[in-house]
Amino acid sequence: MHLKNPLCQVLCLVITVILYPAATAENDTFSLDTFVCYKMEKLEQAIMRKLETHLEQHSTQVKVEKTCDAQHEEVIEKLAALTTKVQQMAESIESLRNQTCQLNAGKELTNVKNESIERSNQSNKDVMPASCTTLNINETGTYSIRPAGVLDPFLVRCDFEDNFELGGGWTVFQHRFNGTVDFYQNWPMYKNGFGDVNGEHWLGLEKLHAMTRSGRHELLVLLEDHEGNTAHALYDSFQVGSEAEKYKLTVGGYSGTAGDSLNYQNGMKFSTFDQDNDKDDDHNCAQYNNGAWWFNACFNSHLNGKFFQTGEHLQLGVAWYHWKRLEYSLKSSKMMLRRRSE
Numbered sequence: 001m002h003l004k005n006p007l008c009q010v011l012c013l014v015i016t017v018i019l020y021p022a023a024t025a026e027n028d029t030f031s032l033d034t035f036v037c038y039k040m041e042k043l044e045q046a047i048m049r050k051l052e053t054h055l056e057q058h059s060t061q062v063k064v065e066k067t068c069d070a071q072h073e074e075v076i077e078k079l080a081a082l083t084t085k086v087q088q089m090a091e092s093i094e095s096l097r098n099q100t101c102q103l104n105a106g107k108e109l110t111n112v113k114n115e116s117i118e119r120s121n122q123s124n125k126d127v128m129p130a131s132c133t134t135l136n137i138n139e140t141g142t143y144s145i146r147p148a149g150v151l152d153p154f155l156v157r158c159d160f161e162d163n164f165e166l167g168g169g170w171t172v173f174q175h176r177f178n179g180t181v182d183f184y185q186n187w188p189m190y191k192n193g194f195g196d197v198n199g200e201h202w203l204g205l206e207k208l209h210a211m212t213r214s215g216r217h218e219l220l221v222l223l224e225d226h227e228g229n230t231a232h233a234l235y236d237s238f239q240v241g242s243e244a245e246k247y248k249l250t251v252g253g254y255s256g257t258a259g260d261s262l263n264y265q266n267g268m269k270f271s272t273f274d275q276d277n278d279k280d281d282d283h284n285c286a287q288y289n290n291g292a293w294w295f296n297a298c299f300n301s302h303l304n305g306k307f308f309q310t311g312e313h314l315q316l317g318v319a320w321y322h323w324k325r326l327e328y329s330l331k332s333s334k335m336m337l338r339r340r341s342e
Contacts, residue, residue, distance in 0.1 A: 131211065132158035133169040133339050142197055145171070147210045154207060157197045159336055163222060164232050164256075170220060170336035171211065173203035176318060177332040179307035184290050187275040191243065202304070205247040205270060208240040208337075216340040219251060221303075223258050223320055224332040226310045231258035231323050238337055246270055246277045249294040259322025261301035268294040289316065303333040 128146040129135050135143060140160045146153035157175070160168030176183070181200035195201025211217070219238035223231045236253030246269035254260040269277035271294075273287040278295035285298035291305040300321040308317045308329040317329025324330065 128153050131169075131339050132156065132160075132171045135169075138168060140168070147207075148214055150210050155197050156203065157201075159334075163220065164234075166220060166232075166234065170338045171203075172197070172334060172336050173208055174201070174303060174333065174335035176200050176303070176307060176334075179309060183292070183304045184306070185272065185292065187272045190270065190272055190292050191247075205240060206243065209242055209247060211337065212239045213242075217337050218253075218340050220336045220338070221256075221258065221262075221320075222332075222334040222336070223323060223330055225324060225328070226313050226331045231320075232256045233258040233260065233262065233320075235262065236340070246275070257323075258320055261320045261322045264296050264300040265294040268296050271295045303330075303335065305329070 128144065130147050131145055132143065135158060137143075138160050141158060142155055143158050144153040145156055157172040158168075159170040159172055162168060163170075177200065179200075181195045183202065185194060185202075190202060191205050193202055193204025193207060197203070217238045219233075219235040221233040221235075223233075233254060233256040235251050236255075237251060239250040241248035241250070248267065248269050249262075249265055251262050251266050254263065268279070270292065271277045271284070271286045272292040273284060276284040276286065278285040278297060280295070280297040283298065285295035286292050289298060289302060289305055291302055293299060293302050293304050295302075299319070302319045305319055306317045306329070308315060310331065313329040313331070314327060315329060316326055318333055319326050319328070320330060320333075
């Protein structure tokens with residue numbers, strides 16, 4: 001046997017010196033070469049087992065390291081994706097914050113505008129005339145007024161004609177002249193008003209109460225017959241009560257050319273066919289006479305009675321007793337009020 005590797009030569013020497021004598025003592029058949037080859041084979045097998053175990057452990061460690069590296073890379077990828085999502089969320093939050101700021105700014109601007117509009121409306125209400133006498137215009141027409149204590153203004157017809165040299169500034173609240181509007185109406189209609197202020201109309205008892213409840217007012221009644229004659233009745237005191245008082249009439253201080261046909265109605269409550277407040281125990285005056293008025297039992301005047309055209313007017317209708325008696329229905333009537341200067 002020829003051993004060229006120095007390490008193997010050393011091992012062979014050790015085996016020969018130490019182990020061979022013991023082996024030959026037990027078995028004389030062992031030659032030196034055989035013994036050495038046998039031991040070298042065993043040693044090689046042992047070394048190979050060690051090497052295989054080491055390689056297996058190394059391989060396992062490499063696999064573990066590769067697995068850890070893969071897991072590490074996966075974690076890094078997840079962290080990167082999470083970072084991207086966080087950035088997107090931050091951008092969304094910033095965008096939402098900007099939108100909220102814009103909305104708040106818009107809301108503040110809207111509030112400012114609303115406050116401005118409210119101040120403007122309040123200013124308009126403050127400068128809104130309380131009656132036709134406080135207008136800065138002296139021309140007959142339709143205007144908005146807001147009497148003291150009234151929240152919402154309403155339209156009225158202001159008359160600035162110098163009727164019977166009594167001056168202008170009158171607020172028209174009843175006008176009849178062609179029969180186009182039916183005055184046989186119920187309580188709510190007389191309370192709130194009906195018709196067109198530029199034509200035939202009744203302004204409304206609630207408005208009359210609002211206009212006359214404070215200060216002193218005068219009443220002017222203009223009448224015309226079918227022959228073209230005119231007359232008037234002026235009252236220097238005129239007031240209409242509240243609905244709780246059934247819009248009671250208070251009137252006095254007559255002067256004029258038509259005669260005083262309202263004195264009999266003074267102190268009376270207003271009546272309609274569905275609200276009988278008159279003094280007649282036998283009849284509902286409003287229903288019986290096709291109208292609505294401050295009936296007593298029943299009337300000396302009734303300007304809201306049934307309208308009759310010329311030629312049919314010689315009967316009970318739009319009546320003013322002290323000028324044309326009751327069996328004569330007038331061609332036109334106009335009732336107007338004006339605040340008196342104190």
